[in-house]
Amino acid sequence: MEPLVALLHMVIAIMTFSKANTTVCTLRGEPVHPELWKDGDIIVGGVFSFHSSWEIRQLTYSIMPPPLKCISLNFRDFQYAQSMLFAIEEINNSSTLLPGVSLGYKIYDTCGSVAVGVRAAMALANGYEKMSVEGPCTKHAEVQAIIGDTTSSACMAISKGIGPFKLPLISHYATCECLSDKVKYPSFLRTIASDHYQSRALAELVRHFGWTWVGALRTDDDYGNNGMATFTKVAEQMGICLEYSLPFFRTYPEDKVIRIIEQIKSSTSRVIVGFLAHWDLEVLLHKFVEHNITGYQWVGTEAWISDSVIASMDKHHILQGAIGLAIPKTQVTGLQEFILDIKPLKSLGGAIFTEFWEALFQCKYSTKNDFVSTTPCTGNEELSQVQNLFTDMSLMPIFSNVYKGVYAVAYTLHDLLGCKEKCDSNKQPDPSTFLKHLRKVHFKTKDGEDVYFDENGDPVAKYDIINWQPSKKQHYEFVTVGLYDASFLGIDRLAVNMLSILWTNNSTKVPVSVCSESCPPGTRKGVKKGKPICCYDCIPCTEGEISNTSDSVTCLRCHQDFWSNMQNDGCVKKETEFLSYEEIMGILLTTISVVGAFITIIIAVIFFRYKNTPIVKANNSELSFLLLFSLMLCFLCSLTFIGRPTEWSCMLRHTAFGITFVLCISCVLGKTIVVLMAFRATLPGSNVMKWFGPPQQRLSVFAFTLIQVLICVLWLTISPPFPFKNIKYFKEKIILECNVGSVVGFWAVLGYIGLLAILCFFLAFLARKLPDNFNEAKFITFSMLIFCAVWIAFIPAYVSSPGKFTVAVEIFAILASTYGMLFCIFIPKCYIILLKPDKNSKKHLMGKLPPRAL
Secondary structure, three states: OHHHHHHHHHHHHHHHHHHOOOOEEEOOOOOOOOOEEEOOOEEEEEEEOOEEEEOOOOOOOOOOOOOOOEEEEOHHHHHHHHHHHHHHHHHHOOOOOOOOOOEEEEEEEOOOOHHHHHHHHHHHHHOOOOOEEEOOOOOOOOEEEEEEOOOHHHHHHHHHHHHHHOOOEEEOOOOOHHHHOOOOOOOEEEOOOOHHHHHHHHHHHHHHOOOOEEEEEEEOOHHHHHHHHHHHHHHHHOOOEEEEEEEEOOOOOHHHHHHHHHHHHOOOOOEEEEEOOHHHHHHHHHHHHHOOOOOOEEEEOOOOOOOHHHHHHOOOOOOOOOEEEEOOOOOOOOHHHHHHOOHHHHHOOOHHHHHHHHHHHOOEOOOOOOOOOOOEOOOOOOHHHOOOHHHOOOOHHHHHHHHHHHHHHHHHHHHHOOOOOOOOOOOOOOHHHHHHHHHOOEEEOOOOOEEEOOOOOOOOOEEEEEEEEEOOOOOEEEEEEEEEEOOOOHHHHEEEOHHHOOOHHHOOOOOOOOOOOOOOOOEEEEEOOOOOOOOEEEEEOOOOEEOOOOOOOOOEEOOOOEEEOOOOOOEEEOEEEOOOOOOHHHHHHHHHHHHHHHHHHHHHHHHHHOOOOHHHHHOOHHHHHHHHHHHHHHHHHHHHHOOOOOHHHHHHHHHHHHHHHHHHHHHHHHHHHHHHHHHHHOOOOOOHHHHOOHHHHHHHHHHHHHHHHHHHHHHHHHOOOEEEEEOOOOOOEEEEEEEOOOHHHHHHHHHHHHHHHHHHHHHHHHOOOOOOOOOHHHHHHHHHHHHHHHHHHHHHHHHHOOOHHHHHHHHHHHHHHHHHHHHHHHHHHHHHHHHOHHHOOHHHHOOOOOOOOO
């Protein structure tokens, strides 16, 4: 409520200025006065929170509220103010920077109130500090720039108020990314890096340690909310999930704080990212101690990670092992000594100095009405006698930021005032011109640090990575374990020495904070329904798919020539399968084929040896020899089906099979017709044999075979067989086989063979009972019966057999049908020739036998 009342007074004052028509300007509301001031040719303003709070006032809205009474002296902002004074004194004593021009200052106390900070900034902008002054209520600003404030929320409000006047506000500690928006905050600059980089650096740090399931606490103000919003966005892009993201403010009611504590206690994440202001963390530490919450790994921002006061408060090791980003260590020669030399402050401020001295040395200046028994202040106390927040120099990088902000103003003035040998002290730069040149200023400090602003008024982001480790000398030691430099690209921005980090509970092992355990290679993540993406099940990859990295989101399918191994974490080349000469089945079939060809040759030799005997002559020796030749080719063509399929072997095996079998059956068909014709020739008056003599027999064999040759030529021309990798039957191996190409061509070849075989069987069946002691038609009938039975059984077996067994079935059908014709047609004749020579006579062959019943 107090800030709102002060802000209301400011608005009333502005409205009063705008309506003033007299020569007396009257300021409404509480007057504001600088706590520290010094005259100079050019004035630099300062806004710091010498007090962090104020007394609660009872507001009746019937009388004017009493003046705001500030309480809780803040030593840190005294140090910041000292840094500003040091820089101004050093510049005034310089003979090269702003020669002939003295800088003065006016420094206001905001009491930790945003409204008071805005009011102080407006006072610096227009120069009015009295209730009533002569003259108009509008005039040019008396300061060239304002140094401060410490918090982002205060800087946002102040910058909006003074932005239209182009009055620069240079902050040393406000990091909110929102302040980089030059449309909303055109006159804001800072010497500390934006949270735009810090939030991303925190996310990269969390990812670097493998934490994907974290909790987050943030200060419920512009600093915490904006910083955490950026962190959350970047973290999600990096695959990091937030189990909770809770706002906290030091003035929250107890019941709200308890709900936050309970949510943290019930969480499963073991890492807490704290985007917190140091005073909010102080309150949280007490709550954690009350509820005995320990063992969490904290990740912190520059707001508290290097704060020795927070470290000294942590008596229960809540923050032990904390790791986070800190402003890089820097050194400003003489600054520490100047801050600790507090005597000069006595001449600059009255009441504020007295209060500061009493708080610093825990003493009291006596007054007439003071009856409280306390240690009296003598004014001669030595700072070496005490050790408190004011003597702590751990925030030297922040002091340096104040120092650089003042020097940025000085270098800009040096350029604008045309300072060569001496500056023109009567010249006051135009605010717009000054702001424009301030954004482009570039200089080096006396300690060699490069200072400049980017297009958003921000410096280059660099952070030390700090780890809280127990120390014998003090409660914690801030150990630098890494570096983050936003000017680098990619993974080069972050460098961490993992071996030098000591984690929570004094562990040297990186804590684990994941919603689900890492999925090993061979599995993929399966997101649980209703849960964040970091909560998942590990689902094994299916056959033929692999994942070769941990926490894979998808499984990758292997190339068709490869298959997944047993662990599903790698693709291995599929085993290629084909009927080879090296395996048992191939050897067996080869042996049977060669043996069949050898038997055929032996029979041919026997027939040649006994070619002049009646039984050889009676069975058409010419066709018999041609049939034996074709049978031998049938045995040998089965060998083309064995071995790795190639383009030539695929074309040869099917065409050779088709032509040799047609040649074979054509010969058998010719022999069958000869038997029928021979019987017809014995009838009186028959002259049929002249129509089917040896020339006609040869011509019929040639004609039947030529038809198959033409079918094969068409097949090879239109769509020939080709080598094919069959992955249909077995997923884990490749079947090398011959694709028939044209299915029509393949079945045309088989169909033609079947047609001739059926015709041959039909004719032989008709001639089986012709009166003759050695009727060859009987054996041909039986051979064709075997042939047809084999190939009819072949069709379903061929279609259903997988892999190399398909080829084996086809070879078996070739061999079985060939052996059937060889044995049925020629073995009985060989039996008579070799074992029954007495029956190998014309008389015996022409003998009549009584007819037998069917």
